[in-house]
Amino acid sequence: MNAHAQTSADPGRAHSLRLAVLLATYMQSANLPLPNAVLRLIQGTLSMTDDQAGWIFTAYLAASAITLPIAQWLAGRLGLKLVYQAALAVFVLGLLLATVATTPLQFIAARIIQGLASGVLAPLSMAIAMETLAPEKRMKFGATWTAIVLLGIVSGPSIGGWIAEHFDWRPIFYISLPLSAYIFLVVALLLAEKKPEEAPSFDFFGFGSFTLALIGLQMLLDRGERLDWFDSPEIRIEALACGLGLYLLMVHVLTSKTHFLNKRLFRDRNFVLSTLIFFAVGFVLLSTMALTSPMLDEILGYPPDTTGALTIPRGIGLVGAFVLMGWVPERFDRRLFVAAGVALVIFANGLMLDYSPLMDWSPVAVAGAIQGIGIGLLMPALTKVAFSTLDPALRAEGTGLFNLSRVYGSTLGVAIVQIFFFNNTQAMHLALAANVTPYRAAAHGGTASMSLPALEGLNHMITHQAAFIAVIGQFKILLVAMLVVSPLVVFLRKPIPAN
Structure with missing residues (x-):
């Protein structure tokens, strides 16, 4: 009997499993920006420099981008239940190591461990949830799962800020421990182990080339400012590794029949253009949060709980608009919502250019809410446009690449704005x-x-005036990123309505 048959016979078991994996999804996404509102406290405790603070986010993101593509293969080889429980255990290890870290490198290593586990938890949580649902209900649940991911991203800083203001920054990681224990117990008791009859194949050469390029580029961006860029042998080696990885990946994709990225994905215009726009959304969303919280906390002197609370308007706007999009009838052309979402994000980023050291909290709340509404409209509409014309046989691979584009957009976005911030300051x-x-x-x-x-x-x-001017300059970069991809909306084909 397969997992779906078991859970269909026991609705209570199915509901408990879905709740557990949704909690895991929320937990792993919330832990990404959780330290955002308390950077000043973490830096002070660990003697962390400003450029090292950016690694708190990029380490988590880059690590999750590495394990995300291989999660399904691991589950197929070793068993879904075993891999999921192992990922939970590794995630808890990362949380515990973060709470006992005494140096910047120890803390960054803990964030890497969390990210590696997160990259496995996210897709496998989705897989477990889908196994508990009838096929006709899975599409609707996919929107719920995405809403939970977004809720975690936008609510993490407010949770971390409140805890740090009333206790300390280390306990922000404790809140995930009881959640992890509950999820582990539910999965252990209710999820039947599942392995495919035939072990899945995986393109390790393509994956290795992609990973080499990713790690090389990330290390180059994160370490370049500290080591004076290409005057450093280390940076030259990292640039060479990145170039070699990209070269090997492109040659492999163009010359092999089966490979890490299916060439047929790139023949669908809607999918390609939507993936590029989704990359820009990831570039803007987390980078905005990575700039706004330090601006409020370190430059303007807001306490951590207030800094975290000012992410709430963005969260309400984003999740609210996302949920409302689920009620929009199919007959409405989703390209209109993509265009409206892009326009709202551009408008919100334009408002951020008017931030002033003399302002109160209201401009931040208004700009954040408008940006959240824009992204909340954009993401579901863009997903519909991307996959409505894609061959159903390619949707599994397409979903992985589509989500990976957002993750790596966030990774590059945070790294790039950090580089320009320090240079401009x-x-x-x-x-x-x-x-x-x-x-x-x-x-x-x-x-x-x-x-x-x-x-x-x-x-x-x-220094404070210079830093504030530099922050405004980085908001301009994010505005330009959205302006660059905005013309792509014109070239999207009309989505095919669902049957």
């Missing part, structure tokens, strides 16, 4: 400080000499 600091001279001070009634505390205060003020 330094440049603006030099530009502002160049105008502070003893002669200018004397001309304005000051003195040519200043005490050490006064100089420290002046430098602190200049």
Whole structure:
């Protein structure tokens, strides 16, 4: 008897399994941005530099991007239940290591472990849930699963900020421990082990080439600023690894019959264009959060709970619009909603360019809510457009690539805005400080000499102004990213209505 037959005979078991895997989905997505509102506390405790703080997000994302493609193969070879429980155990190990970390490298290693497990948990949670549902209900549940992922991403910072404000930053990882124990117990008791009759095949050469390129590029972006880019032998080696991985992957895709990325996917115009737009959505969403929370926390001095709470309007807008899209009749052309979503995200990012050190919290809440509504409209409509014209036989592979584009868009987005943020902060600091001279001070009634505390205060003020200007510059990058992909909407074909 297969898993679907078992759970169909016992609706209570099916419901409990779906609840458990939805909790796992929420947990792994919420842990990605969980430290976002408490970066200042983590940096202070671990003596972490500003460039290392960006690794908190990119390490988790890049690690999950590596294991995401191989999750289904592992489940097919070793058993779905065994692999899922092992991933939960590894995720808990990462949580515990994060709470006891005393150095930046230890903390980043813990985040990598969490990310590796997350990349397995996400697709297998979906697979387990689908096994408990009748085929006609699976499409609708897919929207629910995506909504849970988004809810985790947008609510994580508010949870972390509240806990850190009232306790400390380390307990933010404790809340996932009882959830993990509950999920593990439910899966152990209710999920029957499942292995396919024939062991699945997997394109290890393509996967290895892709992984080599991904790791090389990520290390280049994360380490380049610290090591002065291509003046460093390490950065040159990482660039070479990235180029070699991309070259081997492209040759493999073009010359092999079976490979990591099915060439037939790239013959569907809607799928290709939608994947590019989805990449930009990932580039913008998490990068915006990675910029906004430090701006509020470190530059404007908001407490962690307030910083986290200001992510709530984005979450309400995003999840609310996403849910409402499920009620839109099929006869409405989803391309209109894609265009509306892109326009709203661009408008919201334009509002972020007007942020000021003198503002209160309301511009952040308004811009976040509008961006959330835009993405909430865009994601389900884009998914419909992408898969309505795709050959059903390619949908499983297409779903993996489609979701991977968002994950890696987020990884690159966070890394790129971090690079430009530090470069622009330094440049603006030099530009502002160049105008502070003893002669200018004397001309304005000051003195040519200043005490050490006064100089420290002046430098602190200049640094904050430079950092704020740099943040606005990064919001401009995110705006440009959406503007670049916006013309692609025009070339989308009308989706084929569901039967």
